[in-house]
Amino acid sequence: MAPRTNPSERQRRLGAELRKLRLRARMSSDTAATLLEGERSRISYIESGRLSVSRNRLHLLLREYGCPPGPYFDELMSMGQASGKGWWDEFDDTIGPAARDLAELESRSTVLRTHEPMFIPGVLQTEDYARAVLSETERDPQLVDRYVQFRLERQRILATDSPVTYRAVIHEAALHVRVGGPEVMRAQLLRLMEASRLPNVTVQVFPFKSGVYSAYSQSFAIFGGVAPELDTVYLEHPRNSLFLRDGDQLDEYAKMFEWLCELALPPVDPDSVPEAHTSRDSLSLIQHIMYAL
Template sequence: MAPRSNPSERQRRLGAELRKLRNRAGLSGDQAAVILDADRARISNIEAGRIDVSRNRLYKLLREYGCPDGPYFDGLMEMAQGRGTGWWDEFRDVVAPIACDLAELEERSTALRTHDPLFVPGMLQTREYAHAVISESEPDPQRADRFVDFRLHRQRVLSVGSQVAYRAIIHEAALHAQIGGPQAMRKQLLRLIEVARLPNVTVQVFPFEAGAYSAYSRSFAIFGGVDTELDTVYLEHPIESVFLRDGELVDEYAKMFERLSSLALAPIDPESAPESHETRDSLSLIQHVMYSL
C-alpha cells in the first residue's frame, strides 16, 4: 500500500510517539527497521503517520523501545487499532479534515478543558447560536446547516451518562455579545445553566474585573488522553488551526487553564438557592445578563 499523503491527527500522533520512544531508547531508524525486518523508509513512514503499523508490530516496537506496561502503553495500542471511521465521515463533504480529526480526538478523550474569550464554546452552543456564528463565514444556507449539524453531533460526548469530564471557562464578553439576537442569546445562556447540571460538566465565567489575562490567553482546548503523555492542545484559527503534542507546551497550557480557573468566578451550581449567592458567582452573572436581555 502506498504511503498516504494526508494522515489523520491520530495517525500523526501515534507516529510522533513512536519517534519519541525510539529516540529515548537511543535507537536509530535503521536499528528500528531491523526490529521489524523492514527498511528504513518504512520506519520513516510509520513515524510520519503515512502508513499504519499492525498491533503485533507495534507491540514489538514498544517492547524493544522499553515502553513499560500501563495506560500510556495501552493508549498507543488503542491508537493503532483505531480505523479513524465514525459518525463524522458523513460530514466530510463540508468540513475540513482537521475538523474530522477534532471529532475523533473528542471521542477518544478522557477529559476536555476549553477556554474561549469571545464565544460560547462549540460543545455548549444551541442550534440558533451555532447557526448565527457559522453563517458569518458560510453564506450558503445548506452548507451552514450541515456545519451546524456537525457541531451539534460533537456535543454527544457530553450526553447523559458520559464519563468525559468537561470544564469550560467563558469570558463575560461572550455572554453580552448579541449573537443571533436577544431571544437566541437568552436560550444560549439558559443552555449554559442546563448543561452545568450534568455531573461531569463544570462551567466558569471569567469576569471583566479579573483583568486582561483571558484575552492574552486566547482560545484553546486541552484534550486528555488515557495518560497525560497523550494529552493534546488544540488552537483554533480562522486560517489554519493546529494540534500541539509537545509535552512542555501542553503543560504550559494546562497551567494557563488553572490560572484562568483561579481568576474566574465560582462554577455554576444550578442546585443552589438564590439566597445562597452571598458573592457573585458564574450562575448569578449569567442570570443577570440573561434577565437584562
C-alpha cells in the same frame, strides 16, 4: 501498502510518539527497520503517520523501545488499531481534515478543558446560536445547515454512557456579544445553566473585573485521557488549526487553564437556591446578563 498522503492527527501523533520512544532508546532507524524486516524508509513513514503498523509489530516496537506496560503503552496500542471511523464520516462531503481530527480527538478523550474569550464553546451552543455564528463566515444556507448539524453532533460527548469530564472557562465578553439577537442569546445563556446540571460539566465565567490576562485573546482546548503523556492542546484558526503535543507546551496551557479557574467566578450551580448566593458567582452573573437582554 502505499504511504498515505494526508494522515490524521491520531496517526501523526502515534508516529511522533514512536519516534520519541525510539530516540529515547538511542536506536537508529536502520536498527528499528531490521526489527520489522523492512527498509529504513518504512520506519520514516510510520513515524510521520503515513504508514500503519500491525498490532504485533507495534507491540514489538514498543517493547524494544523500552516502553513499560501501563496506560501509555495501552493507549498507543489502541491508537494504532483504531480505524478512525465514526459519526463524523457522514460529514466528509462538508468538513475538512482538521474538523474530523477534532471530532475523533473529542471521542477519544475522557477530560476536556476549554477557554473561550468571545464565543460560547461549540459543545454548549444551541442550534440557533451556532447557526448565527456560522452564518457570519458562510453564506450558503445548505453548507450552514451541515456545519450546524456537525457542531450539534459533537455535543454527544457530554451525554454518552461514559461522558467526557468537561470544564469550561468563558470570558464575560462572550455573554454580552448578542449573537443572533436577544432571544437567541437568552436561550443560549439558559442552555449554559442547563448544561451545568450535568454532573460531568463545570462552567465558570471569567469576569471583566478580574483585569487583564494573557489568555483573554486566545481560545484553546486541552484534551486528556488515561495517559497524560498523550494530552493534546487544540488551537483553532480559520485556515490551519494547530494540535500541540510538546510536553512543555502542554504544561504551559494546563497551568494557564488552572490560573484562569482561580481568577474566574465560582462555577455555575443551577440547583442552588437564590439565598445561597451570598457573593457573586458565575450563575448570578449569567442570570444578570440574561435578564438585562
